[in-house]
Amino acid sequence: MGLRLHVDGDCVRGNVTFDDRHEGAPGIVHGGAIATVLDDTLGLLLVVLGTPAVTANLSVDYRAPALLQTEMIVERWLEQRVDRKLHLRADLSIDGQPVAQARALFLAVEVAHFEKGGRTLLPNWADWGPSL
Numbered sequence: 001m002g003l004r005l006h007v008d009g010d011c012v013r014g015n016v017t018f019d020d021r022h023e024g025a026p027g028i029v030h031g032g033a034i035a036t037v038l039d040d041t042l043g044l045l046l047v048v049l050g051t052p053a054v055t056a057n058l059s060v061d062y063r064a065p066a067l068l069q070t071e072m073i074v075e076r077w078l079e080q081r082v083d084r085k086l087h088l089r090a091d092l093s094i095d096g097q098p099v100a101q102a103r104a105l106f107l108a109v110e111v112a113h114f115e116k117g118g119r120t121l122l123p124n125w126a127d128w129g130p131s132l
């Protein structure tokens with residue numbers, strides 16, 4: 001998806017441009033592709049926050065048609081943390097106009113949680129960022 005991310009204080013920002021592979025309705029990005037970007041890229045925010053965590057719940061408000069071949073801005077930040085529960089936001093916009101807005105509940109886990117996937121893991125969570 002050509003996603004480029006950078007850290008800006010406690011916020012992670014990035015640019016993404018969807019192409020024909022991500023088409024849903026004619027000329028419009030599939031909602032599942034949008035949800036994937038909003039969910040999956042929250043991973044870098046978790047590295048910034050220093051907290052391994054996984055998505056427990058994700059809800060997306062689709063506010064305007066997301067056009068193919070159009071650069072969009074993705075922004076993610078922590079809204080609130082209560083014990084293991086991280087309430088995160090992720091927004092997608094074009095020229096400052098909202099396209100999609102996600103609210104997610106992530107639950108903090110031990111890095112060992114990811115061993116269930118059977119991959120060899122980097123032991124230090126802070127080193128996971130570049131793998132995005």
Ligand SMILES: CCCCCCCCCC(=O)SCCNC(=O)CCNC(=O)[C@H](O)C(C)(C)COP(=O)(O)OP(=O)(O)OC[C@H]1O[C@@H](n2cnc3c(N)ncnc32)[C@H](O)[C@@H]1OP(=O)(O)O
Binds near residue numbers: 040046047107128
């Ligand atoms: C840079 C690289 C980064 C790589 C990692 C990035 C992560 C990418 C994001 C993902 O896409 S992760 C993949 C999709 N998600 C998952 O695979 C998660 C699958 N679910 C689980 O593994 C477990 O359900 C989970 C760890 C989320 C929770 O199990 P736990 O046994 O640890 O918690 P528990 O069920 O006891 O619930 C703890 C609290 O959270 C609440 N809770 C759990 N699931 C909830 C839910 N879905 N909605 C609302 N609340 C929920 C639950 O009610 C409870 O509240 P209280 O403490 O107040 O009683």
